Amino acid sequence: MVAPVSGLASGIDTKALVDAMVAANRGSTALLETRSKTFSNQLDLVRQINTKLLSAQLDLSAVRRTSTFAARSVSTSTSGVLTATANSSATPGSYQVTVDKVASAQQLSTAGFSSDTASIGTGTVTIGSATITLNASNSSLRGLAAAINDASSGVTASIINDGSSAPWRLVLTSKQSGANSTVNFDASGLSGGDSNNFKRVVASGGNIGTGTVTLNGLYSGASMPSAYALRVSGAGSEATATFEVSTNGGSTWNAVVNNAGTLDLGNGLTTTLAAGSYDAVDTWTLHSVQELSKAQDASIKYGTGTSTLSITSSQNQLTGVIPGVTLNLVAAGTTSVTVGNDTSKAKDAVTTFIKSLNDVLEFHKANASFDPDTGKAGPLLSDSALRSQLDEIVRGFTGRVNGLPEGAIDNVETLGISIEEKTGKLILNESVFDAALAANPDAVARVFANNGTSSNAGVQFSTVSEKTVVDQPFNVDITRAATQSKITGSGVLAGTTVITSSNGSLSLVINGRPVNAVLPPGSYSAQQLADQVKASVNAVATAGDQIETGLDSGRLIIRNRSFGSAQTIAAASTFSASSALGMATTTSVTGVDVAGTINGAVATGRGQVLYGVTGTNSDGLALFVNSSTALSGVKITVTKGAGQSANEALTKLTSVDGSLINKQDTLTEVIANLNDQVKRNDLRLESRRRYYQAKFLAMEQAMSKFQSLGNALTSSIQGFNANVSSSNKN
Known part of the structure; x- marks a missing residue:
């Protein structure tokens, strides 16, 4: 490395001169650094916009759901009797429920x-x-x-x-x-x-009688004694002997009536005397539970007057009594259950999205405008493509929804949403929106959310994507209905089946996973047994392995709750309830997926859902098929709501292959190239610095030699002159 020089011979500040020469040559590199900083600033802003757009897209998801506009509120006149929740399928109205008993x-x-x-x-x-x-x-x-x-x-x-x-x-x-x-x-x-x-019974004395005692029942009082002491007070047979009982360890005794071999101890307890003799020295210790x-079971009455409907359930959470409403029983009593439209969720969803989108538009405007006072332009001013794509989101949200019936509400402007001319942001007129939502929430939902109508109730619209073209109805044929996997018992269930600890275990293999359940001991009718199998299995099975049960000509049916080829079920090799249920070991049974065509092209079925064909107008379409038979000539008419149109415009920007991601990749690559050029230029300038330093060093060295020679010559001349002067004096 060439050491820096400082003009020792020439008196020139060569270091400053070299720095100035290098700086003069670094002008182009400085321009590269400025461009890199500009692009880095743009990259940061694009990333911020992408984050804000993703947030707006997340908020838009609630606006796109029909259920948001069909939300229901539910209240009870007496919350101490029951509480309730409601989903979008609940019908607004008032219902009366009397709880007789809770489970x-x-x-x-x-x-x-x-x-x-x-x-x-x-x-x-x-x-x-x-x-x-x-x-x-x-x-x-x-x-x-x-x-x-x-x-x-x-x-x-x-x-x-x-x-x-x-x-x-x-x-x-x-x-x-x-x-x-x-x-x-x-x-x-x-x-x-x-x-x-x-x-329950321990013979505790020197019992010499042949009779034995059985304790029956469960103690139902407030404070159960730790033990009962029972003794014979007068010898005799099971029908004639007399007895006394103590509940305090024998401190006091009370006579108990012998009613033909049965002793009533009170609080739900009795003793049965077996045939035999009972001696006066016979005593027993009794331990109750x-x-x-x-x-x-829970027991309720639904309705009023003489037309009430009585309902029993093993659980305190009841569904289906009032469609779309879940009742949670608390205590006995009567209450009214009122279901209404909950418009607050729809308003909150729309308001939240408008706020999120306005945040994006405001941020973009702040960084893409020209300030005539300062003469400065925002970093994103030249990005016309981004400005156009943001405009597309607004247009998608505020444009007309095609396909809705003539005369229907078909755009958000009629709902009180407009574009502010000066700022380009969205404005919500709350009074107009509230009035429209209160008057016809279904019509409002059709403006924001995707909607589909079917000519047959067996095929229902589910969803679409940005690839789906909805300008014409879809013609659907169902060639095969979906089925559940199902196993059926080989024997008819008895009129009454007694389940005990020895015959109450049930082992199934559901979707490849073992499920072991226990049936509570008790006496069951055929239908009660089927219901209990369902309750016991679902209590231990995972959410994806839930079952349904039923009877087919008296035989037990167990089937997966879900449909399709992903669902399997089998009875395991051995379990104690197999005889009581008439259910022997079975091979695994697999469900069947729905099959059909959309616009004549073979569609893909998974479970009960039929999916559109890739590359056609139905691409991204999903239909729910609940028909149990084949269908033909079903017409599905679909409209894309304002939420879907805005989401499709958003997706063009935010998806993994969207324009914002591509823009970030491009800017990142440009910045890397610029920084690489700066690095290469600086290496060349450093080489040139060393060249200049070497040249100036050589110059200084040469000048130093000249100065040394000059000094030597001067010294010689001075010496010669001195000698001449001395000779002349002599």
Whole structure:
């Protein structure tokens, strides 16, 4: 590297001179840097516009949905009786509902234990259809509760402390509500520890009689004794012996009437005396289970007067009583349910989009205008293509919606939306918009959202895309209806089927995934059993694996809720309920997709949806086919709403291959090329700097030599003159 020089010989500031010469040669590079900065500024602005447009497009999605303009409000006169929600299919009006009973799940509490960690014995416990084994590692109330919660029993377990002398109780709650949600708990398989506390009857004296006692029922009172003591007060047979009972550990005794071998202990408990003799020394300890909550169906009446409709349900959330409305039962009582149009959602959606779009237009104008006072132009002033595309969005939103009936509202201007002449932004006249929305929300929806009408209810319009051409009706033929995958039992269900812990498990394979369900013990009619299979399976299946059930000539049908070839179902190899359900192992059954043509071209079916043909007018069209039979000659007329037109213009800008992304790519490439040129020019200038420095260094070195020679010559001449002068003096 050539060291910098400073004019030591010449007295010239060569460093400043070199810098000036390089700077003079860097003029073109400075222009490149200015251009790079200008383009970088444009790139930043384009990115900001793209972000703002994406936000506006997201806000536009609500405007494009018909449901936004069909939103419903719902209120109840007495929220303490029930609450309600409504979807867009609900019909405005007032309805009366009387709740007689709410659904509840059975909840049981065992007798009290003195410790929640002491041993309760080892062996087996049956809970629902699950069998749990207790050993030394988990033989406690807490260990049993944890094991129950880990098992697929349909029951949850918890431990409570009631503050008594034996405070620890095991509480069991069915995971399902309804009359069939009973909890089946049997701990007779335990021995040792405190296992006797689980046993209903324990002979506790030197019993010499041949008779035995059975405890029946569940304790329904407020405070259940930890145990009952029962003794014979007068010997005799099951019909003649007399008995006394104590609820406080034998401190006091009360006579109990023997009614032909049955003793009524009160609070829902009775004892049955088996045939035999009962001696005066015979005593028993009885342990009941307290019913904290009954297994109960919900019961309501819909309507007023003598024409009410009675409805029962195993759940407190009811759908279908009032179409489009979900009722959430809270307590017994009567209330009115009022459904109305909720116009606030539509107004909020339109207002939000207008604000978002105006934000884009205002931002663009601030960066694409010429200021005559300062003589400065915005960085985007020369981008006429962007200005034109933004105008296209506004035109798409405010233009006429083609295809709507003559005389109908067909543009947003009639709804109070106009373009401000000075700024180009959109203005919403709220009073005009509110009046139109209140008068005819369906007509307003047709202006903003895509709309389709069908000549046959079996084929309904679903959606379109920017590729769909809707200038003519679509001619649709359905050659094959979609089906659900379905398995059918081989045997007819009994008039009454009793489900117990030994025959209540059901195993299916739905869409390739195993689903194991437990049917609550109880007695079921054929239809009740079909309904319970649906409820039990759907309680444990994922959202995509839900099922429907029914009866076909008395045989159980289980089918996927969804349609099409992506849906499969089969009964597993073994499960205990197979006999009760008449459902043996089955091979996997697959559903069928809908098939048909649109404008004569074969369309693609997936489930119940028929999709348009790529490259034709129907490209991007989707139709929902709920017909169960083939159809021909169906005409579908489609209109694209203002929201769709604006979205298509937006998509041209914001999509992955849209103009804004292309513009960003182009600007990024231009900036990179300019920066690369600047780098190359600076390398050349640095080389030239070194050349200049070398030349000036050589000059300085040469001048230094000349100066040295001159100095030497001067010195010699001075010496010669001195010698001459000295000789003359002599």
